[in-house]
Amino acid sequence: MKKLWLPLGFIVLIGLLAAGLRLNPRQVPSPLIGKPAPHFELPLLHAPDKRFTQKEMLGKVWVLNVWASWCPPCLVEHPVVTELAKSVPVIGLNYKDARDDALPWLRRNGDPYQLSVQDPVGRIGIDYGVYGVPETYVIDQRGVIRYKHIGPLTPEVARDKLQPLVRELNGAR
Amino acid sequence: MALARALLLWLACGLAVAQGSEMDQRVSALANELRCLVCQNQTLADSNAPLAVDLRNQIREQLAAGKSEQEVTDFMVARYGDFVLYRPPLKATTVALWVGPFVFLAFGIWLLARRLARRRPPEPELSGAERARAAKLLE
Numbered sequence: 225m226k227k228l229w230l231p232l233g234f235i236v237l238i239g240l241l242a243a244g245l246r247l248n249p250r251q252v253p254s255p256l257i258g259k260p261a262p263h264f265e266l267p268l269l270h271a272p273d274k275r276f277t278q279k280e281m282l283g284k285v286w287v288l289n290v291w292a293s294w295c296p297p298c299l300v301e302h303p304v305v306t307e308l309a310k311s312v313p314v315i316g317l318n319y320k321d322a323r324d325d326a327l328p329w330l331r332r333n334g335d336p337y338q339l340s341v342q343d344p345v346g347r348i349g350i351d352y353g354v355y356g357v358p359e360t361y362v363i364d365q366r367g368v369i370r371y372k373h374i375g376p377l378t379p380e381v382a383r384d385k386l387q388p389l390v391r392e393l394n395g396a397r
Numbered sequence: 398m399a400l401a402r403a404l405l406l407w408l409a410c411g412l413a414v415a416q417g418s419e420m421d422q423r424v425s426a427l428a429n430e431l432r433c434l435v436c437q438n439q440t441l442a443d444s445n446a447p448l449a450v451d452l453r454n455q456i457r458e459q460l461a462a463g464k465s466e467q468e469v470t471d472f473m474v475a476r477y478g479d480f481v482l483y484r485p486p487l488k489a490t491t492v493a494l495w496v497g498p499f500v501f502l503a504f505g506i507w508l509l510a511r512r513l514a515r516r517r518p519p520e521p522e523l524s525g526a527e528r529a530r531a532a533k534l535l536e
Contacts, residue, residue, distance in 0.1 A: 253478060253480075254477075254478065255474070255475060255476070255477070255478040255479075256476070320447070345451075346447075346448075346451050350451065350452070350455060350476060351476060352476070353476040353477050353478075355434035355435055355448050355477065356434075356435065
């Protein structure tokens with residue numbers, strides 16, 4: 225009995241350490257999940273004289289994708305966003321970017337967004353708790369944030385998390 | 398007159414600087430309590446990540462607008478979660494964090510106490526003959 229304690233304790237310790245190593249410290253759980261998407265009213269990237277607010281999306285399930293032309297991982301996830309945009313409206317939040325850089329970036333890489341809004345100083349980014357571009361939010365018909373992904377979207381995340389959630393939300397309606 | 402004006406200007410400048418430095422102190426005191434999420438082991442005060450700069454400006458703006466330290470902290474927690482706090486609050490989800498070290502300490506003390514108790518050498522018992530021999534040797 226006594227001899228059993230040491231190996232048992234060791235195995236528990238190894239288990240804890242293994243679980244700890246698998247956690248990604250960059251995936252900070254967002255307190256915004258289950259809360260209404262913070263309000264914004266921002267100029268459109270393509271037509272800065274027009275403004276867009278998240279309220280216009282009420283009644284729809286949609287995706288908010290935070291991107292910037294200076295952000296290499298955004299380029300990496302761009303094909304995934306492009307694919308995703310075929311099944312759900314994706315709004316781009318062009319974060320701390322210059323219009324003169326953002327527009328050519330979209331011309332070069334394709335523009336999957338229903339529209340993009342400009343957040344040149346990142347003020348709205350702070351409201352959405354953005355700290356690592358790109359970030360992606362799924363927002364439901366009532367304007368509540370249901371999911372947040374930090375970092376570049378992978379085809380796996382889109383297939384296993386985003387698309388099922390969007391389907392579920394649309395079905396629940 | 399000119400002298401008076403210069404004196405007034407000097408006073409005003411001094412006052413502005415004093416106000417500025419008091420604000421600097423409040424901003425940096427608060428920034429020292431908050432984690433920079435980009436480089437997670439640095440405070441907002443230490444970090445030069447663009448987001449840390451933005452958030453420091455945010456702190457300054459809000460304090461200047463008359464908000465209290467608590468209100469600014471709440472603002473950050475509402476957006477980034479308890480993770481931004483270097484001193485997380487005592488809640489159901491953080492109990493292990495606060496109590497864990499003491500549990501380990503208690504366990505360690507218990508283990509040590511048990512071991513020490515067990516290790517105490519038995520009192521040597523001398524028989525009458527041995528006692529007599531020892532007494533003889535000591536003479």
